[in-house]
Each structure stands twice: as structure tokens, then as C-alpha cells.
Amino acid sequence: MKALVLYYSNSSHTAYVGSVIAKTLGIEFEAIRVQEPYGDTIMDRSKVELEKKNYPALIPLTHHLEDYDVIILGTPTWWVAPSSPIYSFIESKALANKTVYPFITTGFDVTGVEDKLKELLEKNGSKVKPALIISFTNAFMDNSESDIVDFAKKITNK
């Protein structure tokens, strides 16, 4: 089994969780990046992208996904859904035939987000495992770091 951590992160919470997972497992990670960064327009633009299913263009990854069979995939919650760059990424079929372990960060309402992500992944050919959900309030993580470490260790039974 060869695993890689991939995530989209706008304000570094999801990046932090991804880096703890990668460090725990001693594997590599890479950020999914949008061609046009959101900046101050994030609230309006993200809402329109998700409502109109008009997802943003991404910068190609440097890792070659054909080398990996397991992807640990992170997204923030946006408007009680996965973030729009994650929709772009999954709909590109980049994760078809891979086993995906999702992790989701949230600020206040994550109702149904895991199910939405699972449905999207399965529709695009992935096998999906249960997600890790990590909550942040005012930039502080509400979970303990051991929640992240435990999730990571279960992936490889390390």
C-alpha cells in the first residue's frame, strides 16, 4: 500500500491536520491549489461556485497519482458542503479506483458533509473509508492532536 496526503486549505487548518497525518505515517503530502486564489472574495465566490456547480480551475499536482493506491484527502467545510476546489479535484477523476480516507475541518456546522463527500467520491470511482472530522473555533482546534494521530495510525495499523 502506498499512501499520499492531499488537501485543499484556504486558511491552514486543513493543512495542519494533513501535516500531522503525513508526519505520523512518514508519508508525503501536497496541497491542492486553485489557479485564482480566493483572497477577500472567498465568501461570495465560494457560494456562487457551489450553488452553480462551477468549480475552480486547479494547478496540476507535482505528485504522480498513478504511484499511489491510497489517498488521504482533506477539505474544509464550505456552506455545509465540501469546498469547491475539492469538487474540481474529485470530478477530474483523479481519484478513480483509489481508496480514499477523507478528513474534514469545520467551524460550526458539518451536518451531512461527510455523506456529500462520500457520494461525490463514489460517483467518481473511489472506494471511501469513514472520515475524520476536526473542529476549529476561532482558529483554535477543539479536538486533541491524538484524534488525528489515531485516525492516521488506523490507516496502516501502525
Ligand SMILES: Cc1cc2nc3c(=O)[nH]c(=O)nc-3n(C[C@H](O)[C@H](O)[C@H](O)COP(=O)(O)O)c2cc1C
Ligand atoms: C467560505 C466559507 C464557508 C464556510 N462554511 C462553513 C460551514 O458551513 N460550516 C462550518 O462548520 N464551517 C464553515 N466554514 C469554516 C471552515 O470550514 C473552517 O474554518 C475550516 O477549518 C477552514 O479550513 P482551512 O483553514 O483549511 O481553509 C466556512 C469557511 C469559509 C471560508
